[in-house]
Amino acid sequence: MSKEEIGITVSKEIDFSEWYTQVVLKAKLADYAPVKGLIVLRPDGYSIWESLKTTFDRKFLKNGIRNGFLPILIPESLLGKEQKHFAGFNPEVFWVTHSGENVLGDRLALRPTSETLAYTMYSKWIQSWRDLPLKINFWNTALRAEIKATKPFLRTSEFLWQEGHTVHANQEEAENEVMKILEIYKNTVEDELAIPVVTGKKSEKEKFVGAVYTTTMEAIMPDGKALQMGTSHFLGQNFSVPFEVKFADKDNIEQFAWQTSWGVSWRLIGAMIMVHGDDKGLVLPPKVAPIQIVIVPIFKSDDSKEIVFKKVNEIYEELESKQIRVHIDDRVELTPGYKFNDWELKGVPLRIEIGPKDIEKEQIVLAKRYNREKINLNFKEIEKIVTILDEIQKDMLKIAKIKAKENTSIISNYTEFKSKIVKGGFLYAYWCGKVECETKIKEETGADIRVIPFESKNTDGKCMYCQEQSITIPIFARGY
Amino acid sequence: MSKEEIGITVSKEIDFSEWYTQVVLKAKLADYAPVKGLIVLRPDGYSIWESLKTTFDRKFLKNGIRNGFLPILIPESLLGKEQKHFAGFNPEVFWVTHSGENVLGDRLALRPTSETLAYTMYSKWIQSWRDLPLKINFWNTALRAEIKATKPFLRTSEFLWQEGHTVHANQEEAENEVMKILEIYKNTVEDELAIPVVTGKKSEKEKFVGAVYTTTMEAIMPDGKALQMGTSHFLGQNFSVPFEVKFADKDNIEQFAWQTSWGVSWRLIGAMIMVHGDDKGLVLPPKVAPIQIVIVPIFKSDDSKEIVFKKVNEIYEELESKQIRVHIDDRVELTPGYKFNDWELKGVPLRIEIGPKDIEKEQIVLAKRYNREKINLNFKEIEKIVTILDEIQKDMLKIAKIKAKENTSIISNYTEFKSKIVKGGFLYAYWCGKVECETKIKEETGADIRVIPFESKNTDGKCMYCQEQSITIPIFARGY
Numbered sequence: 001m002s003k004e005e006i007g008i009t010v011s012k013e014i015d016f017s018e019w020y021t022q023v024v025l026k027a028k029l030a031d032y033a034p035v036k037g038l039i040v041l042r043p044d045g046y047s048i049w050e051s052l053k054t055t056f057d058r059k060f061l062k063n064g065i066r067n068g069f070l071p072i073l074i075p076e077s078l079l080g081k082e083q084k085h086f087a088g089f090n091p092e093v094f095w096v097t098h099s100g101e102n103v104l105g106d107r108l109a110l111r112p113t114s115e116t117l118a119y120t121m122y123s124k125w126i127q128s129w130r131d132l133p134l135k136i137n138f139w140n141t142a143l144r145a146e147i148k149a150t151k152p153f154l155r156t157s158e159f160l161w162q163e164g165h166t167v168h169a170n171q172e173e174a175e176n177e178v179m180k181i182l183e184i185y186k187n188t189v190e191d192e193l194a195i196p197v198v199t200g201k202k203s204e205k206e207k208f209v210g211a212v213y214t215t216t217m218e219a220i221m222p223d224g225k226a227l228q229m230g231t232s233h234f235l236g237q238n239f240s241v242p243f244e245v246k247f248a249d250k251d252n253i254e255q256f257a258w259q260t261s262w263g264v265s266w267r268l269i270g271a272m273i274m275v276h277g278d279d280k281g282l283v284l285p286p287k288v289a290p291i292q293i294v295i296v297p298i299f300k301s302d303d304s305k306e307i308v309f310k311k312v313n314e315i316y317e318e319l320e321s322k323q324i325r326v327h328i329d330d331r332v333e334l335t336p337g338y339k340f341n342d343w344e345l346k347g348v349p350l351r352i353e354i355g356p357k358d359i360e361k362e363q364i365v366l367a368k369r370y371n372r373e374k375i376n377l378n379f380k381e382i383e384k385i386v387t388i389l390d391e392i393q394k395d396m397l398k399i400a401k402i403k404a405k406e407n408t409s410i411i412s413n414y415t416e417f418k419s420k421i422v423k424g425g426f427l428y429a430y431w432c433g434k435v436e437c438e439t440k441i442k443e444e445t446g447a448d449i450r451v452i453p454f455e456s457k458n459t460d461g462k463c464m465y466c467q468e469q470s471i472t473i474p475i476f477a478r479g480y
Numbered sequence: 481m482s483k484e485e486i487g488i489t490v491s492k493e494i495d496f497s498e499w500y501t502q503v504v505l506k507a508k509l510a511d512y513a514p515v516k517g518l519i520v521l522r523p524d525g526y527s528i529w530e531s532l533k534t535t536f537d538r539k540f541l542k543n544g545i546r547n548g549f550l551p552i553l554i555p556e557s558l559l560g561k562e563q564k565h566f567a568g569f570n571p572e573v574f575w576v577t578h579s580g581e582n583v584l585g586d587r588l589a590l591r592p593t594s595e596t597l598a599y600t601m602y603s604k605w606i607q608s609w610r611d612l613p614l615k616i617n618f619w620n621t622a623l624r625a626e627i628k629a630t631k632p633f634l635r636t637s638e639f640l641w642q643e644g645h646t647v648h649a650n651q652e653e654a655e656n657e658v659m660k661i662l663e664i665y666k667n668t669v670e671d672e673l674a675i676p677v678v679t680g681k682k683s684e685k686e687k688f689v690g691a692v693y694t695t696t697m698e699a700i701m702p703d704g705k706a707l708q709m710g711t712s713h714f715l716g717q718n719f720s721v722p723f724e725v726k727f728a729d730k731d732n733i734e735q736f737a738w739q740t741s742w743g744v745s746w747r748l749i750g751a752m753i754m755v756h757g758d759d760k761g762l763v764l765p766p767k768v769a770p771i772q773i774v775i776v777p778i779f780k781s782d783d784s785k786e787i788v789f790k791k792v793n794e795i796y797e798e799l800e801s802k803q804i805r806v807h808i809d810d811r812v813e814l815t816p817g818y819k820f821n822d823w824e825l826k827g828v829p830l831r832i833e834i835g836p837k838d839i840e841k842e843q844i845v846l847a848k849r850y851n852r853e854k855i856n857l858n859f860k861e862i863e864k865i866v867t868i869l870d871e872i873q874k875d876m877l878k879i880a881k882i883k884a885k886e887n888t889s890i891i892s893n894y895t896e897f898k899s900k901i902v903k904g905g906f907l908y909a910y911w912c913g914k915v916e917c918e919t920k921i922k923e924e925t926g927a928d929i930r931v932i933p934f935e936s937k938n939t940d941g942k943c944m945y946c947q948e949q950s951i952t953i954p955i956f957a958r959g960y
Binding site for chain 2: 031033034035038039040041042043045046047049050066067068069070071072073074075078090091092093094095096097098099100101102108110117120121124125130136141143145157158160331
């Protein structure tokens with residue numbers, strides 16, 4: 001392969017969609033599986049998911065949430081028990097009809113989500129107020145048949161996610177849980193992936209089928225499309241009634257419980273690629289990078305090789321002792337230039353270059369991936385690298401916030417809206433709260449209400465569509 | 481519920497099968513799912529799996545193995561590419577035939593195992609010797625329709641496992657990998673779960689369908705039945721040829737690669753329950769226990785409560801600072817006696833009892849779960865608990881080894897074999913190596929060759945069945 005074929009061959013500005021696919025495949029994060037709509041994660045891709053998983057697990061546990069396991073097969077009869085919920089998922093369900101040569105009696109669904117199964121179990125496990133709250137999270141995959149073209153991490157028929165399901169003795173506690181989870185989602189995405197998000201509620205039209213309301217975090221992508229990054233649902237008693245999730249309260253009176261469910265998926269990885277990547281390839285935030293620093297030794301003769309590698313190994317040991325994930329690229333048959341491109345494509349946050357001249361000057365060259373800055377660092381200052389990684393992480397979020405702001409507008413009328421939506425972006429606009437306007441706007445512009453931000457107040461505006469009194473200022477956008 | 485209903489109501493000696501099921505359900509490790517053959521893991525059960533996962537991940541990574549993700553759906557055409565393999569799994573496969581209302585063109589199998597899918601991908605990813613070895617592990621579930629009655633962790637139609645798939649440039653390296661993995665399996669099971677195993681090869685009849693040979697680790701359960709605890713397969717080029725897993729060697733000549741695959745499942749948890757449990761319930765080895773120590777405060781008046789809790793909290797802090805997983809049972813409405821039974825049922829390795837009298841004597845009472853021994857420990861000796869947990873772990877393995885030995889016999893003739901097999905156990909017996917004898921023995925006694933131990937030499941015996949020259953001394957047993 002020529003150098004061009006190995007690297008990214010299109011510009012992010014010019015063909016965002018093709019650029020994205022090339023980054024995913026060429027940085028070896030994922031690949032297409034033999035079945036249409038499905039992808040395989042290679043170790044560098046899965047490692048990012050594992051890193052997020054570790055962070056979420058720590059935060060969930062601190063919040064009293066433990067992990068469990070649910071099987072993938074759900075009987076059709078069970079899935080249909082909450083009817084709106086069933087109607088919402090039914091068109092996307094994969095159905096198992098045979099085991100070996102045998103026809104199954106009841107068709108089995110591959111889980112599109114596990115509310116129905118989890119709550120069947122919960123109803124057995126919960127008897128009294130002493131069993132509450134019950135808070136369990138499940139790391140698994142969900143399956144929903146996609147008919148549109150596969151987009152790794154963004155549109156696949158099977159996706160990795162976590163789904164949490166909690167049960168509470170009263171409404172207030174359940175609603176607090178919904179918000180606590182959304183806060184964990186938001187700070188994890190901002191702190192680990194350096195992606196700013198807006199949190200708020202979904203409209204009635206866009207909420208999870210079966211929920212009383214859905215809270216969401218949304219991010220704006222560089223191509224002007226919005227991406228739903230995670231949702232946390234207040235289910236009220238919508239499921240506890242049909243699934244009989246009941247408990248005897250302290251006065252021994254039977255009550256239906258209050259429930260929540262919430263999830264994030266590997267979409268988060270897709271967002272990270274889109275927000276930070278550039279024309280050289282992937283750009284990884286240090287906190288989730290499988291390799292945080294790559295050391296590229298530069299040498300010509302065998303003499304210089306020995307001197308260089310002695311120092312390289314010293315630096316490697318020092319960085320590793322500081323829990324930094326560091327790798328030495330000691331491949332002999334490749335030039336430093338080739339290696340630089342290779343690691344830039346893979347998005348490694350920091351590269352250390354070290355050759356005989358650097359050793360004379362008692363320094364290393366540090367190349368930052370995200371802004372392509374190069375600095376020299378004296379041998380005595382190696383420990384500063386910990387701080388530098390931290391600064392990179394923070395600066396990436398700062399830059400992402402600036403870009404998101406550039407992609408956000410406040411709209412005063414529908415004409416302006418229709419002109420702006422072509423370019424995309426988050427568009428704040430007055431809305432009367434009626435689903436008719438929401439539907440018309442969607443039909444005419446392709447934009448839907450992504451989120452009604454929590455800070456959105458009922459101000460004295462007019463709905464941009466019908467000119468009636470506005471009740472909120474949601475963010476409209478075209479979405480993924 | 482009465483006390484009897486909460487606790488285990490049958491003896492392990494008298495009704496092993498019922499005892500096992502009660503322990504699983506009443507210790508809240510798992511429960512039956514709505515679909516026959518499937519189970520759900522509750523947090524205490526899943527936590528044991530997570531603990532094993534963490535240990536395996538650390539050891540795999542040290543051995544250069546990283547994790548990836550494979551989808552659950554495999555096209556029928558792909559599954560059939562290695563014919564023996566397909567024939568072996570076909571009767572157990574769950575088939576997806578519809579998505580929503582649409583009939584699928586090619587039926588999709590729910591993964592019974594992922595060789596065919598993984599190697600389709602590997603064949604794309606591997607071009608040259610530089611891409612080798614390729615070593616990826618996948619934590620997922622496998623689905624194989626079970627027709628017999630469900631036995632949690634032992635016989636379920638979906639089970640949690642890991643499947644590792646490695647590719648090598650030559651036979652020797654691949655065969656070494658097979659052995660390295662088996663060693664990781666063995667030391668993890670012995671060190672973490674305190675279960676002794678015998679390692680060796682499977683017979684031709686019992687090997688993995690598609691493998692050149694299968695290595696295995698087997699354990700003997702207290703009821704005299706053998707349990708396969710994990711297998712590591714040398715696949716040779718059996719898959720690399722049909723799946724075209726090829727590489728250009730250093731002389732640029734194309735070669736078919738050499739492969740391995742290997743897996744352990746949540747059966748390990750089933751084995752742990754069977755080997756260590758007793759009539760009071762579960763007995764957990766400290767290393768995998770979700771809670772390692774439970775503190776039960778004992779008090780009558782409010783005065784004593786305050787004094788006791790002050791000390792309880794001190795001890796809690798001290799133990800937690802030593803990374804011990806400790807829990808205070810501060811439930812007010814329950815008696816100490818009830819709590820003791822409850823935590824014994826759940827198998828918590830150590831219980832600390834502390835009441836006003838203990839405080840006067842400046843001591844705590846330590847109750848060990850595995851041997852029900854009680855000792856006093858002075859307040860000044862709390863740090864000894866770390867060593868005590870370690871000793872419990874080691875002693876549990878020692879006891880398990882003694883029991884396994886008691887359940888192992890060396891057989892001199894077929895009459896003795898037929899009489900002994902009724903009671904069960906590992907039976908070492910001479911074998912000529914012919915599948916005919918193996919099959920006859922199975923038909924007549926229900927016992928199969930579990931493992932041909934590595935140390936088994938070709939000694940000067942006669943096959944117990946046909947009296948011809950023996951070539952090995954395998955272990956025969958009836959199995960799960």
